[in-house]
Amino acid sequence: MEHKALRIALAQINPTVGDISSNRDKIGEYIEKARAKNADVVIFPELAICGYPPEDLLLKPHFIRDNVQAVRSLEAKTKSITVICGFADIDGNGNVHNAAAVMSGGELKGVYHKKELPNYGVFDERRYFKAGRNNIVFTLGDILFGVTICEDIWVDKGPWMDQSKSGAKVLLNISASPFHAGKTDERRKLLAGRAKETGAYIFYGNLVGGQDELVFDGGSFVVDPRGKVIASGKEFEEDMVVVDINTEDIICSGKKRGVGTKVRKVRLGRGESGEKGVLKNTVCPRLSRIEEIYKALVLGTGDYVRKNGFKKVVLGLSGGIDSSFTAAVAVDALGAENVIGVSMPSEYTSEGTRSDAGRTAQNLGMEFMEFPIHDVFQAYLNTLAPVFKETQAGLAEENLQARIRAGILMALSNKFGWLVLTTGNKSETAMGYCTLYGDMAGGFAVIKDVPKTLVYELSRFLNDMKNKEIIPESVIKREPTAELRHGQKDTDSLPPYDILDVVLKYYVEKDESFDSILKKKIDRELVKKVMNMVDKSEYKRRQSAPGVKITPKAFGRDRRLPITNRYKSA
Secondary structure, three states: OOOOEEEEEEOOOOOOOOHHHHHHHHHHHHHHHHHHOOEEEEEOOOOOOOOOHHHHHOOOHHHHHHHHHHHHHHHHHHHEEEEEEEEEOOOOOOOOOEEEEEEEEEEEEEEEEEOOOOOOOOOOHHHHHHOOOOOOEEEEEEEEEEEEEHHOOOOOHHHHHHHHHHHOOOOEEEEEEEOOOOOHHHHHHHHHHHHHHOEEEEEEEEEEEEEOEEEEEOOOOOEEEOEEEEEEOEEEEEEEEEEEHHHHHOOOOOOOOOOOOEEEEEEOOOOOOOOOOOOOOEEEEOOHHHHHHHHHHHHHHHHHHOOOOOOOOOOOOOOHHHHHHHHHHHHHHHHHHEEEEOOOOOOOHHHHHHHHHHHHHHHHHEEEEEOOOOHHHHHHHHHHHHHHOOOOOEEEEHHHHHHHHHHHHHHHHHHHHHEEOOOHHHHHHOOOOOOOOOOOOEEOOOOOOOOHHHHHHHHHHHHHHHHOOOOHHHHHHHHOOOOOOOOOOOOOOOOOHHHHHHHHHHHHHHOOOOOHOOOOOHHHHHHHHHHHHHHHHHHHHHHOEEEEOOOOOOOOOOOOHHHOOOOOOO
């Protein structure tokens, strides 16, 4: 090597699933940014060309063909730089692979196929991909480096181990790792251990952006052979991390070979000047747990709206904590000018919640409308009077109000092209404390995976972060109520949320049994009630809008139970 520094750039980009040409163009732009920094190598995330996860698009031969052609069109941009980019490859037998293209000197030098295909939680990779068989180590001058894809490095004694045994002292991992609270710490702990075990520098390049229910948080980073993070990128936004490592520390003979490992030489591209200059590695400050959750909600909401072609959103703004917080997330994601709040008071709506809805909208600077529903509700009751006579008012009348409100929101959506945001939280969704075609109606459920107690915590965090009252204190302190009948409180139907959320965490997120949860010294009948209500409400959740995943196990992609199911958990 002519220079003692090897400069590697991690391009942390936000592609859109299926928008192959735009993704290709974005990759081309970041190649030029890396070249301007005199980077020797630039790496892009897993399946960056086609977006992640493309799901059943991978079953379309023309989709695979178009994404392969997009990769090949980037070759000309690699004459003075090495580019590693994720895409979906197809082999001579027609098998589709989750792949990394290694391009240098203006041509495709080699392709690595992902060996470890995750098939748990949100992942369905074995449905689409064939596992790779060859483990390739590439050479850049005197330096050997290995390329792996996401899950490859999570598996003990995975392909990274063979690459290390072959002499690779730089291990590059391209990822599309979905966010949940605490995931960054898991990644860093894992890769610190891998680095210490191999004595290698490990570069972890992650995707960023929202895709349906998933959020990719970025936070790309580099660990040195001692397991120390020496550089990291921003979380929840596009970034490029550029890192210099001393080649004298990593040059090796390459005489040691791992079993089944191929070695393929790639000529290292050079920047125009050849001079590196002095580069100071940057470690971005870590976000707190609550801040990373908030940013995930903002990014996931904004990307879902924009990537699906909407400009504005509308939501029912009741004056309660859930709708107030949802509105705040939407304003941060899209701008106040693109969020419309609608109050739809009934005879059961208190003056406190009615005024708080207006105060919240004013605090956020968003447009606010009010449509009282008393007359519409009465019209429904008059229409139904012949069959409702001699019956007690109850759930049917309560749910009518929710469905009237949904009808108003959907009318506004149809007339003006606004996307309806639903405002239900995870605790309510778990228990079925929500109305089909009522408060569940809409295109995106912002806090679908946020337990009620966490909604309160996030609301206080938001006010502290903004250093002013965004969500009125009266909203935060008010006892939760759906206000569908006089004097109604959530605790009429549900356990207190501080207890409920604990049980839900054990049962929903950790899949613990009835007997196991009882050992936590929680009331037996309460646990039984919660488990039964969760089980009976699967049919509702199956019909709910997608929402941002922020916990290790969310309803939807993570947790898929049969609707018709007689197994009793309690």
